[in-house]
Amino acid sequence: xxxxxxxxxxxxxxxxxxxxxxxxxxxxxxxxxxxxxxxxxxxxxxxxxxxxxxxxxxxxxxxxxxxxxxxxxxxxxxxxxxxxxxxxxxxxxxxxxxxxxxxxxxxxxxxxxxxxxxxxxxxxxxxxxxxxxxxxxxxxxxxxxxxxxxxxxxxxxxxxxxxxxxxxxxxxxxxxxxxxxxxxxxxxxxxxxxxxxxxxxxxxxxxxxxxxxxxxxxxxxxxxxxxxxxxxxxxxxxxxxxxxxxxxxxxxxxxxxxxxxxxxxxxxxxxxxxxxxxxxxxxxxxxxxxxxxxxxxxxxxxxxxxxxxxxxxxxxxxxxxxxxxxxxxxxxxxxxxxxxxxxxxxxxxxxxxxxxxxxxxxxxxxxxxxxxxxxxxxxxxxxxxxxxxxxxxxxxxxxxxxxxxxxxxxxx
Numbered sequence: 299x300x301x302x303x304x305x306x307x308x309x310x311x312x313x314x315x316x317x318x319x320x321x322x323x324x325x326x327x328x329x330x331x332x333x334x335x336x337x338x339x340x341x342x343x344x345x346x347x348x349x350x351x352x353x354x355x356x357x358x359x360x361x362x363x364x365x366x367x368x369x370x371x372x373x374x375x376x377x378x379x380x381x382x383x384x385x386x387x388x389x390x391x392x393x394x395x396x397x398x399x400x401x402x403x404x405x406x407x408x409x410x411x412x413x414x415x416x417x418x419x420x421x422x423x424x425x426x427x428x429x430x431x432x433x434x435x436x437x438x439x440x441x442x443x444x445x446x447x448x449x450x451x452x453x454x455x456x457x458x459x460x461x462x463x464x465x466x467x468x469x470x471x472x473x474x475x476x477x478x479x480x481x482x483x484x485x486x487x488x489x490x491x492x493x494x495x496x497x498x499x500x501x502x503x504x505x506x507x508x509x510x511x512x513x514x515x516x517x518x519x520x521x522x523x524x525x526x527x528x529x530x531x532x533x534x535x536x537x538x539x540x541x542x543x544x545x546x547x548x549x550x551x552x553x554x555x556x557x558x559x560x561x562x563x564x565x566x567x568x569x570x571x572x573x574x575x576x577x578x579x580x581x582x583x584x585x586x587x588x589x590x591x592x593x594x595x596x597x598x599x600x601x602x603x604x605x606x607x608x609x610x611x612x613x614x615x616x617x618x619x620x621x622x623x624x625x626x627x628x629x630x631x632x633x634x635x636x637x638x639x640x641x642x643x644x645x646x647x648x649x650x651x652x653x654x655x656x657x658x659x660x661x662x663x664x665x666x667x668x669x670x671x672x673x674x675x676x677x678x679x680x681x682x683x684x685x686x687x688x689x690x691x692x693x694x695x696x697x698x699x700x701x702x703x704x705x706x707x708x709x710x
Contacts, residue, residue: 383484
């Protein structure tokens, strides 16, 4: 029999707050964390705005010596993991470390480490490259550093599915506990690639918004949307086997009850136009839970503010839920924090837990003029008080990766 899996801890570093409490307070208020890029000179770049993490101090959140051997994406993961650990009140001295694991992914790792060291090669020659360049750069070092920091000796993996990384990481951690591979898993995603090559690369794809107005650049489902806004940060959650959580008297925040993962097998950047892949992932997540499709009243959408995503995701929701789709609330956290890429799904999962906890569905900021075909309820204008039995979160990644994860209000 499959084991029940619950959420017992949350940790986040985001463009609108460097803890879960700060983040959620900002999201509740509808605060936008987007502004001019400060990390490099954008005078030659068409894209001027991003959602940067502000005021983050690594030495206040982790061992300073260890932090110096990490790039920001790994630092954010370790900081978020620490908050989640403290929230869950897990004492590793009382745990079997081989039954506690990590699945914290990053879509990209550190482009900054590559940029810096390539400059060294050009200016001073290859012998001057940082000896730690490779371990600083590679994306599995988020999971590696989290496991080292907290003595987690069980399964340790790095999922890389672009924008679906965070949701897949939590989904695969859920499966690991469900099937008995672990009792405790730290899971989520992290990203930090607001740098010249990152911005230039996504801009060359014409994926980024060219807007100069922070209030009108990440505007999911709006007819004037023109691309996503790059964000950065991390989201990490603690998942536990229900019996394990109860035995140690843990405070249970929610239960994970369904996970669907599919591939469009269609295009390297565009979601499938009919939405079938994403629709199937949503259906599978709901079917696994035993709920009826009509029981689901809320979706935290991938909602990137690109023309293709918002249109095709809306089609996918209609395909999965039929007429019931018109009764549901659908929002996009990216309207406030931009697109955190590999961290997006994890931070949005945390959003779902907080919304369920406080019976409040946040506004989709910036949405003023819905597109004609986008005719669902995207929580325009203001957030709504709403009791949530279930919350479904979607992530759709470059390469056709689709992931949907379903949480439920915990009950014995």
